[in-house]
Amino acid sequence: xxxxxxxxxxxxxxxxxxxxxxxxxxxxxxxxxxxxxxxxxxxxxxxxxxxxxxxxxxxxxxxxxxxxxxxxxxxxxxxxxxxxxxxxxxxxxxxxxxxxxxxxxxxxxxxxxxxxxxxxxxxxxxxxxxxxxxxxxxxxxxxxxxxxxxxxxxxxxxxxxxxxxxxxxxxxxxxxxxxxxxxxxxxxxxxxxxxxxxxxxxxxxxxxxxxxxxxxxxxxxxxxxxxxxxxxxxxxxxxxxxxxxxxxxxxxxxxxxxxxxxxxxxxxxxxxxx
Numbered sequence: 001x002x003x004x005x006x007x008x009x010x011x012x013x014x015x016x017x018x019x020x021x022x023x024x025x026x027x028x029x030x031x032x033x034x035x036x037x038x039x040x041x042x043x044x045x046x047x048x049x050x051x052x053x054x055x056x057x058x059x060x061x062x063x064x065x066x067x068x069x070x071x072x073x074x075x076x077x078x079x080x081x082x083x084x085x086x087x088x089x090x091x092x093x094x095x096x097x098x099x100x101x102x103x104x105x106x107x108x109x110x111x112x113x114x115x116x117x118x119x120x121x122x123x124x125x126x127x128x129x130x131x132x133x134x135x136x137x138x139x140x141x142x143x144x145x146x147x148x149x150x151x152x153x154x155x156x157x158x159x160x161x162x163x164x165x166x167x168x169x170x171x172x173x174x175x176x177x178x179x180x181x182x183x184x185x186x187x188x189x190x191x192x193x194x195x196x197x198x199x200x201x202x203x204x205x206x207x208x209x210x211x212x213x214x215x216x217x218x219x220x221x222x223x224x225x226x227x228x229x230x231x232x233x234x235x236x237x238x239x240x241x242x243x244x245x246x247x248x249x250x251x252x253x254x255x256x257x258x259x260x261x262x263x264x265x266x267x268x269x270x271x272x273x274x
Contacts, residue, residue, distance in 0.1 A: 071225070075105075110224065113218075126147070131152070132154055141207070162177070162179075246268065
């Protein structure tokens with residue numbers, strides 16, 4: 001009697017061929033199920049183990065083939081239509097000499113993110129905790145964007161005590177008094193939104209935690225540049241944010257392959273005029 005069974009090595013070779021010739025209309029699971037059906041029970045375990053790397057590779061290739069990249073820059077500008085925005089000689093007077101003015105060219109900590117949730121997608125927060133250090137009576141970094149569910153660690157690197165707390169609707173907590181000799185405390189941010197964090201002792205200690213629903217966000221580098229990689233193809237609302245100026249949102253379309261460039265100019269000039 002003729003047998004339909006084949007050695008596992010031949011079967012795994014067939015899986016490899018099918019994995020790269022499925023096409024967009026035929027699911028890989030159909031071919032995998034067929035090969036497992038014709039194999040002997042004793043060969044099925046070896047077949048599954050041999051084919052698993054190919055399955056994972058096919059999934060990765062399919063995902064990367066339908067994902068694009070968003071690049072661009074973010075800058076800020078102040079009011080430009082004032083007759084004398086600098087104040088003229090008035091700033092040389094004793095009254096205004098030490099008034100601190102905004103240098104828009106020196107603003108940093110811009111954050112760019114895709115708004116909203118991805119229907120049908122569930123993103124897991126990183127296993128490793130994010131870190132905001134208490135150092136020289138300041139929070140470092142000043143702005144921390146994270147995925148919802150992320151744990152943030154708050155080590156005190158100073159010889160003095162700090163008392164980190166937050167009263168935002170996004171997350172409320174009081175870490176109490178501790179210095180560098182005490183272990184760092186941790187907080188899980190389980191709700192999206194903005195959380196302003198302070199020290200109850202030192203007036204200028206303030207940082208911002210931005211909690212997002214998806215992992216497609218980035219901070220700009222020292223030249224205002226950003227890159228969002230592996231973004232699924234589709235239409236989105238892309239937001240550029242800074243704590244000192246109004247945000248700006250642009251509607252974009254991410255291609256299945258390649259990149260789209262988006263540049264932002266933030267400032268009060270984007271607000272309604274009165």
